[in-house]
Amino acid sequence: MSEALCTICARGGSKGVKNKNIKELCGKPLIAYSIEQARACGLFEHVVLSTDSDEIASVAIKYGAEVFFKRGAELASDTAGKIPAIRDAFLRSEEHFGKEFKYLVDLDATSPLRLPSDITAAFEQFLKDKNDILITAMPSRRSPYFNLIELDERGKVGLSKPLAKSILRRQDAPKTYDMNASIYIWTKRAILECNSVFTERTGLYVMPEIRSIDIDSELDFDFVEFIIRKQKC
Structure with a gap:
């Protein structure tokens, strides 16, 4: 669906796991999983990477992401929020491609266990419920x-x-639910105007725990690697 833009944000200098976004996970870099899922789901003409790292950009291009700008330092610091970086990528993409997008789907690079069907099902629910924003979570x-x-x-x-x-x-x-930092969806108005994902028109797409691990530590990384290897057996 060309009306929807996909972004993936991956800054350098990760603290919990060194070079996390391009660290090899079962034979390919972590960021490759999100890029491949975005391309496989069939919703997007463009999958755009926002990064401040030349090394991450080079790897992402290899797996099919489009990288046509470098994220500014003010949006890549340890204290910078993620929504401003996503908004920046959205606006740059509209300018670069010369078109307006009605929707924005952001996939977190640290959540490699989602399926392409999770992306399409979340988007279908977002449209059906007429949400302004949709987030994903698992039962807590x-x-x-x-x-x-x-x-x-x-x-x-x-x-x-x-x-x-x-x-x-x-x-x-x-x-109650635990946010899993996997899929975020906005209308154009919402990504341009809202500084929080929590509004009166925020929807929730529930994913199973087995596909909801957000890698934030070496233990998380080892656990995800164990799950992927077990699924391949």
């Missing part, structure tokens, strides 16, 4: 109503979200 393993706790200013322990009536089983708690 722990609940703020049951076994997630906080310390107050006095050091007293309590549930993160206590209910008026206590519950004895996690299954009886309100349903």
Whole structure:
């Protein structure tokens, strides 16, 4: 669908895992998984990479991403937010390709276990529900109503979200979800105007835990590698 642009953001200098975005994962660099999934889902004419790293850019081009700009330093620092970088890529893409896109789909390079069908199903749900924004998540393993706790200013322990009536089983708690940093979808107006993904018209696409691991540490990387190898057996 040429009305939708796909972006993948991957800055250099990752802290949790050195050179994470291009580190080899079961025979190919991590970023290759997201690029290949974007191309395989059939929704996009353009898959655009936003990066400040020449090395990441070179690898991404090899796997089919389009790289026609280098992200500015102010959008690639440790404290820079991701939405401004995605918005920057969207605006640069409209200018570069000489066309307007109605929708933007961003795939996080650190979530390699998603399937192309997750992208298409999330997009179909986004259109059906007439969302402005859609995020993805998995059912949470722990609940703020049951076994997630906080310390107050006095050091007293309590549930993160206590209910008026206590519950004895996690299954009886309100349903909660863990964001998995896998797929984000915006309308053009939303990506240009919203500085948060949480609005009155934000939708949720639920993915299984097995496809929801966001690599943020060496342990995450090892775990994802184990899953991929097991799936190939």
